[in-house]
């Protein structure tokens with residue numbers, strides 16, 4: 001059994017959604033490596049369980065627990081936050097990271113009400129439910145850090161249309177800013193993580209041809225897709241006291257995309 005690599009999250013309890021894949025998986029393992037105990041939540045229970053088992057293997061039993069949670073369902077999110085309290089006694093960090101991007105051609109003329117509602121329910125309402133139940137618990141222990149995953153598409157228009165997704169991520173930015181302002185004096189910090197295009201299942205299913213992938217990379221000065229672990233490292237910074245004077249920010253980790261014209 002390896003000891004944690006660091007202690008930036010020693011004694012902290014984190015809940016991470018979308019923990020079964022991509023950013024959520026890498027963040028769960030990284031947070032645990034820095035001393036956190038982690039609730040790994042995902043609609044894909046098998047994925048969440050595999051992540052918790054990986055943490056147990058690396059850092060020992062009792063460092064992680066898995067739960068099936070569909071973030072668009074209030075009862076699931078409530079149970080997810082309660083699990084942190086019953087299992088570990090409190091919640092210090094919530095990473096509202098689960099999200100979907102419908103792979104269909106999704107511009108104003110082709111998108112459907114079903115795609116729109118599904119995307120908003122998971123990407124926006126899911127973040128609200130998470131914040132609602134985490135705030136109640138964080139108040140009891142004097143504060144916490146909440147990170148909401150938005151996207152570069154909320155900061156710039158995407159050339160490959162994904163209208164419902166873009167609108168949902170814009171809502172995440174707006175909601176995060178308001179929450180940051182309203183809860184600042186309670187020492188509950190809220191920041192948006194804005195990833196650039198990543199080599200994770202979510203985007204690779206959408207950019208399913210060389211032509212589409214090349215088209216997307218034209219806009220990335222670094223000329224490559226990002227890796228989930230690069231987002232996890234940024235999320236760790238936002239989760240830890242290293243970012244103690246940061247709240248309400250749109251934190252872009254995007255290979256320079258937002259700096260380009």
Ligand code: NAD
Nearest residue numbers: 018020021022023043070071098099151197198200202203
């Ligand atoms: P991913 O597909 O690898 O992982 C997403 C995880 O979320 C999956 O495990 C999935 O099962 C889970 N999930 C989906 N719907 C859920 C629900 N209703 N309840 C609970 N869990 C659910 O994708 P990723 O790239 O790691 O994406 C993570 C976040 O990053 C998402 O919010 C996404 O919008 C955002 N993001 C991704 C990119 C990119 O290029 N991949 C860019 C910007 C933002």
